[in-house]
Amino acid sequence: MTTQVYVSEDAEHFAAQAAHWITAAIVEAQDARGVCHLALSGGSTPVPVFRRLSALCDHGAFDPSELCLWLADERRVPVEDEASNAGLVEREFLFPLENGRPRFVLPWQDGMTHEAMAERYERLLPERIDVLVLGLGEDGHVASLFPRADALKVTDRRWFGLIGPKPPPERWTMSLPMLLAARRTCMLARGRGKASICARVIEGDDEPFELPAAVARDAAWFLDVEAASALRQPT
Numbered sequence: 001m002t003t004q005v006y007v008s009e010d011a012e013h014f015a016a017q018a019a020h021w022i023t024a025a026i027v028e029a030q031d032a033r034g035v036c037h038l039a040l041s042g043g044s045t046p047v048p049v050f051r052r053l054s055a056l057c058d059h060g061a062f063d064p065s066e067l068c069l070w071l072a073d074e075r076r077v078p079v080e081d082e083a084s085n086a087g088l089v090e091r092e093f094l095f096p097l098e099n100g101r102p103r104f105v106l107p108w109q110d111g112m113t114h115e116a117m118a119e120r121y122e123r124l125l126p127e128r129i130d131v132l133v134l135g136l137g138e139d140g141h142v143a144s145l146f147p148r149a150d151a152l153k154v155t156d157r158r159w160f161g162l163i164g165p166k167p168p169p170e171r172w173t174m175s176l177p178m179l180l181a182a183r184r185t186c187m188l189a190r191g192r193g194k195a196s197i198c199a200r201v202i203e204g205d206d207e208p209f210e211l212p213a214a215v216a217r218d219a220a221w222f223l224d225v226e227a228a229s230a231l232r233q234p235t
Contacts, residue, residue, distance in 0.1 A: 003202055004220045007228040011048055011190075018188055018222040019052035022131060025184045026062045029130035036062075037126045038102075039070040039174065040093075041143065042085030043135040045188045049222075050092040058099050067102035069093075070125065072134060072179070073143035074107050076114060076170035083168055107159070107172050118161040118172050125158055125178075132182035136189040136213055140197050144173035145212040152176050152209050176208055176215065185219035192226040199230035 006021075008014035022038075029036035040046070057064055071085050079087040086106055094101055107121040134142045144164050145151055151162050151173065158178040164171045179185075189198055200206065201213045202221060208214045 003218055005202065005228070005231070006220065006222050008222070008224050011224070014190065014222060014224050015048035015052045018049045018186065019056055021186060021220055021222070022049070022053060022133060023056050023061045025131040025186075026067060029183070030063060030066045033130070035066050035068060036130045037068050037070060037128070038131045038133070039072045039129045039182070040085070040089055040133050041072045041135040041188075042074075042088050045135050045190050046133065047088070047092050049133075049188060050089065051096065054093050054096045058097060060099075064097065064100040064102045068126075069102050069104040070129065071107060071172075072132065073145075073171060073173035075168045076108070076172070077168050079106075114161045114170060114172075118157075118159060121172065122157060122159040127181075129174075129178070129182040130184065132179065132185040134179075134185065134187050134213075134216055134219075136187055136194055136197060136201075138193050138197060140201065140206075140211040140213045142187075142212045142215060143179065144171040145176060145179075147211060148209060152212060176212070179215045180208075185216050187213070187216040187219055187221045189221070189227045190224040192229060194223075194227040195230040198223060198227050199232070203232060 006017050026036045074085050075083045077083050105124055108117045140147055146165055154175045155177055157175050161172050163169045206214050
């Protein structure tokens with residue numbers, strides 16, 4: 001897959017473009033393998049996309065019974081906490097659904113250690129994610145993989161626990177090999193603060209260790225006008 005860049009004039013168009021792309025990728029996986037394993041990221045950027053995806057599901061665009069949701073990363077906080085990616089997915093995608101819900105696999109269970117929960121989730125994960133939805137940090141991080149961090153050197157795990165450089169510190173994340181193995185990937189980015197890093201990833205040649213967002217160089221990028229403003233050739 002080569003890099004595809006979609007630039008939206010407003011928030012509604014941004015959400016619609018991204019949600020329709022994700023829907024098409026879900027249907028493609030369901031048709032090919034009977035089920036789609038969809039991994040989602042947190043943050044504020046995907047919120048309107050999740051809402052649109054929920055509406056598309058209720059209108060029959062894809063079969064929720066053949067969809068399994070995973071997290072690209074998570075923070076060790078209660079699901080009610082605003083920092084919880086699982087809580088975000090539940091509030092913005094799952095709770096609004098009226099005509100059936102996908103299976104959503106959470107990365108924790110009560111009474112387990114941080115590492116035990118990591119091992120449990122890794123055992124449950126599929127070998128490959130069918131559709132991976134990533135968000136972009138202004139420093140170029142994705143999931144909980146930060147530039148030049150030791151976590152990027154983990155190659156024998158698909159999901160593991162770590163102490164991140166930003167609060168909340170206790171986290172779990174998909175490993176670099178797991179992200180790279182996804183069959184289809186899209187990146188969501190909005191705002192002028194993301195412009196320089198978007199241009200660096202899309203038009204540069206940094207390796208993932210220097211710039212983790214490079215895992216999505218050959219992917220579909222959904223940007224607003226501000227996030228695309230530093231590109232030499234915006235599409």
